[in-house]
Amino acid sequence: MRVLITGGAGFLGTRLARTLLQRGQLCGAPLARLVLADLGRPADDLCADARVQVRTGDLLAQLDALMAEPYDVVFHLAAAVSGECEADFDLGLRANLDTTRALLEACRRQAARGRVARFVFSSSVAVFGADPALPLPEVVDDRTLPTPQSSYGIQKFICEQLVADYTRKGYVDGRAARLMTVSVRPGRPNGAASGFLSGIVREPLAGLLAVCPVPPETRVALASPATTIAGLLAVAEASREDFGGRTALNLPALTVTVQQMLDALHAVGGDEARSLVRFERDPHIERIVGGWPARFSSARAAHLRLIPDGDFREVVLQYVRDHPQAVTNRQALRLAG
Amino acid sequence: MRVLITGGAGFLGTRLARTLLQRGQLCGAPLARLVLADLGRPADDLCADARVQVRTGDLLAQLDALMAEPYDVVFHLAAAVSGECEADFDLGLRANLDTTRALLEACRRQAARGRVARFVFSSSVAVFGADPALPLPEVVDDRTLPTPQSSYGIQKFICEQLVADYTRKGYVDGRAARLMTVSVRPGRPNGAASGFLSGIVREPLAGLLAVCPVPPETRVALASPATTIAGLLAVAEASREDFGGRTALNLPALTVTVQQMLDALHAVGGDEARSLVRFERDPHIERIVGGWPARFSSARAAHLRLIPDGDFREVVLQYVRDHPQAVTNRQALRLAG
Structure with missing residues (x-):
């Protein structure tokens, strides 16, 4: 092969x-x-x-x-x-x-x-x-x-x-x-309009500030x-x-609001991580992200036994487990360990 | 311009x-x-x-x-x-x-x-x-x-x-x-799978035999x-x-059955024209034509005030009026005149 x-x-x-x-x-x-x-x-x-x-x-x-x-x-x-x-x-x-x-x-x-x-x-x-x-x-x-x-x-x-x-x-x-949209991506911010959907988890877990350019009720897949x-x-x-x-x-998608993503970040990384995310609306990114579909019904994927991620907290823990060297948040490392 | x-x-x-x-x-x-x-x-x-x-x-x-x-x-x-x-x-x-x-x-x-x-x-x-x-x-x-x-x-x-x-x-x-699919096309048969949708009108009106490769109940747009x-x-x-x-x-479509097309041919060209169409099923063409959509709801076209042809008899008469030199059927020429 x-x-x-x-x-x-x-x-x-x-x-x-x-x-x-x-x-x-x-x-x-x-x-x-x-x-x-x-x-x-x-x-x-x-x-x-x-x-x-x-x-x-x-x-x-x-x-x-x-x-x-x-x-x-x-x-x-x-x-x-x-x-x-x-x-x-x-x-x-x-x-x-x-x-x-x-x-x-x-x-x-x-x-x-x-x-x-x-x-x-x-x-x-x-x-x-x-x-x-x-x-x-x-x-x-x-x-x-x-x-x-x-x-x-x-x-x-x-x-x-x-x-x-x-x-x-x-x-x-x-x-x-x-x-x-894949989240959480490791590495550095890549400037894509969707970049913040990884950044608002990745940066705070590394002790860095992150900016969220869309309102918390924004729904994403x-x-x-x-x-x-x-x-x-x-x-x-x-x-x-x-x-x-x-x-x-x-492919299957987990539908979450940005608020739910931040709640998951909070659950994994505590106040320390959550406090590092600041909202600063960017109408340009808001318009782009608002044009993306947020809810999917993926029957063909389900036929292949492909199911969406269960909840975003598990996704955050997956990131911490896969990239411990990029995480400084002690609570997150302990929970993932 | x-x-x-x-x-x-x-x-x-x-x-x-x-x-x-x-x-x-x-x-x-x-x-x-x-x-x-x-x-x-x-x-x-x-x-x-x-x-x-x-x-x-x-x-x-x-x-x-x-x-x-x-x-x-x-x-x-x-x-x-x-x-x-x-x-x-x-x-x-x-x-x-x-x-x-x-x-x-x-x-x-x-x-x-x-x-x-x-x-x-x-x-x-x-x-x-x-x-x-x-x-x-x-x-x-x-x-x-x-x-x-x-x-x-x-x-x-x-x-x-x-x-x-x-x-x-x-x-x-x-x-x-x-x-x-445009019908009635003038000229010679072009060998396209849809060709018969013009041929079963054009050939009989010129006094020529035509073969219909699909059953009369076939619905087309x-x-x-x-x-x-x-x-x-x-x-x-x-x-x-x-x-x-x-x-x-x-663009808008008129939905008709092949039978309705032949009825229109009969109405315009009489028994003389109708008798020149022979059914001879061709499974290959039947399969291709059967895969085409036959019914359309064209709201955007309607917004541009585009409406489908009213009925197929009028379409046959349009052909006779536009191409009298290609028509030998006397009744059709008289009706179109």
């Missing part, structure tokens, strides 16, 4: 790679080779694993070399993020649309040589935006029409269509899964890193029949 | 061009120049009009020359048809996706020079296919999720997304309208050529507010 992860040095790619190496198998076959392609170098523990091969550089530029040997499963996670795509229209088209198309074309050539790759495409909840003339329903389900309101969302939605058609033609065995990775793996391992058609699938 | 019609020598392009030249204006401004771009040469009457400029050749190859002067309105009708796209995957991607994107890019360069073109994109009811796992609702409306089941439908749906995003960015003032052109013009002339958002709009 040869597996490729594009964006293999990113936050989700790294976590997916570690999970795969630990499991040692995918779709019932032993993991012989895991290729991690990304602009930068993956984490040291990944590079040290004998099964891992690292390919750094621009994906589109190195595609021929990267695809010289066939893959059984491709996880295509690499993408320019929403802020970049909004600031640089051409970059978004190249990094998201052109690169995905070229990768699908490479898989098509592989299929012509006799091996059809399973192709897991990480789409995004960002396909759902509020077209002023066609507002989103209160609850988004598997049949809700996406009307993306960002170039990133448009590019993801276009790639979903390409994956569906390459699959219909038998060029890949493609599955597009829409990832929810989240998934923890562990739930997100479980979703990608379930989508990769599902039979075509269980996946259900060729249309993109919404 | 400078107007471009791509596919300007095709059936709909020709009819749109004639209508525009006859009106002499679009969006309230006099029509000074009408550029018709197509692989082949437009009809003689169009070429003879002093306002018309003809550009023959591959659209993608001649794009720079074609877009050297700015346009106020672009009607982008040119496309490889569904059968071609299914037979030649690369041709479809090039003729439909790459060409539309290049045309939008050219419009973006024009916008950078100060003139934002109104961009009318002819999408298609073919975006609606029956994903086995997500069957279409009984009535398709403006919020129905398209799950295209052909490369042509996928490409049209992708281009709708590009038009929406180029519009959001201010690069064009784009409007995508989904055309219904149609629009006459006149109603289709009226739809394109209304979409072009609508204010952005009246168009309603940036999502593609379904």
